Amino acid sequence: MNDQRRILFVLVVSQVLSGAGLAAGLTVGALLAEEMLGSTTLAGLPSALFTAGSALAAVVVGRVSNSYGRRPGLALGYLTGALGSLGVLVAAVTDNAVLLFVSLFVYGAGVATNLQARYAGADLASPERRARSVSLVLVATTLGGVVGPNLAAPTGALASSFGIPSLAGPFLLGGTAYGLAALVLFVWLRPDPLLAARKLASVAPEAPAALRPGLSLGVTVMVVTQLVMVAIMTMTPVHLFDHGHGTGAAGLVIAIHVAAMYLPSPVTGWLVDRFGPVTVSVVSGVTLLASGLLAAVGTGVALLSLALALLGLGWNFGLLAGTALITDAVPLETRARVQGLVDVSIAVSGTAGGLASGVVVAAVGFPWLAAVAGVLSLAILPAALPTIARTREPARS
Known part of the structure; x- marks a missing residue:
């Protein structure tokens, strides 16, 4: 200790x-x-x-x-x-x-x-x-x-x-x-x-990795949350400018978003330890969905601030839950190497989200980008179902 x-x-x-x-x-x-x-x-x-x-x-x-x-x-x-x-x-x-x-x-x-x-x-x-x-x-x-x-x-x-x-x-x-x-x-x-x-x-030897599910879910959660977060965050200042708001308003909204990405971490960590990373992963997807839908209908600073706060919070849920899932799933002998590869996936998904966001907004507008990204976050839910089923099966046995 x-x-x-x-x-x-x-x-x-x-x-x-x-x-x-x-x-x-x-x-x-x-x-x-x-x-x-x-x-x-x-x-x-x-x-x-x-x-x-x-x-x-x-x-x-x-x-x-x-x-x-x-x-x-x-x-x-x-x-x-x-x-x-x-x-x-x-x-x-x-x-x-x-x-x-x-x-x-x-x-x-x-x-x-x-x-x-x-x-x-x-x-x-x-x-x-x-x-x-x-x-x-x-x-x-x-x-x-x-x-x-x-x-x-x-x-x-x-x-x-x-x-x-x-x-x-x-x-x-x-x-x-x-x-x-x-x-x-x-x-x-x-x-x-x-x-x-x-x-x-x-x-005190670890349990075999095959008995510790969660690697695929952990990767899915962090990749999806990163893509959704970057896509919506990148184009929010542009959306604000298009509706007559200045750099001060954009700076305030992004500052609220960044604070929500990191400051809730101690509470999120407690939630993951208390209720499990799979449960918090599902909450992450639902939170990001709410963020995307709010951003899609928002044009004012107040509503977009709330949407971006939820976006940061959903990302925080996903990052901590995904990190816990991967740490639990990978044996110590290969843990650091696998974690490095996972972070590559996160970086690539963030790049894809940022590049795609501009194309989508140019084609159909920010509301569609926000709504589609929000719905995309629900991909976490079906990814979590097999893990939930596997973890419940030993309990029933």
């Missing part, structure tokens, strides 16, 4: 740091690309590069963690993100667009590592407290995510004093934060949670 508390404390500190680095870079990536290129044509490319880089990094971090432990895997991921930040600074000073895009791809490693750190919180947690442990790691990201964007102006001024373009300033914070997160994990994440869990399992 003492080891688990120490591990959670170290993970929380690293997540606060990495959350600040992540949010700071994402805040100005598109603006920096637009400034350097003198055009908005490729201004959306940084987001795609973050996602592509995070997908590749998820595989690498997962494999390194599986072979050598969480400590070197997570530290390597954050260190790579720090190197990407340094590359962005050099690209901004030298006005090298190619280096900028390569560096943004590398910077995506920090995004993947920030997400994968949640798994480390579950390695040594007892089954009845596993989701709550993951929730603490997730909610810590929010603290850094709030600080990071608010430091964009000060870091921009600091960068200008060194002759660096001001829009690259947040990457000073990003690189420093990622570097410190890597240092914290490498020095203090001891014992390594995954290796310690394997050592404990050698004394």
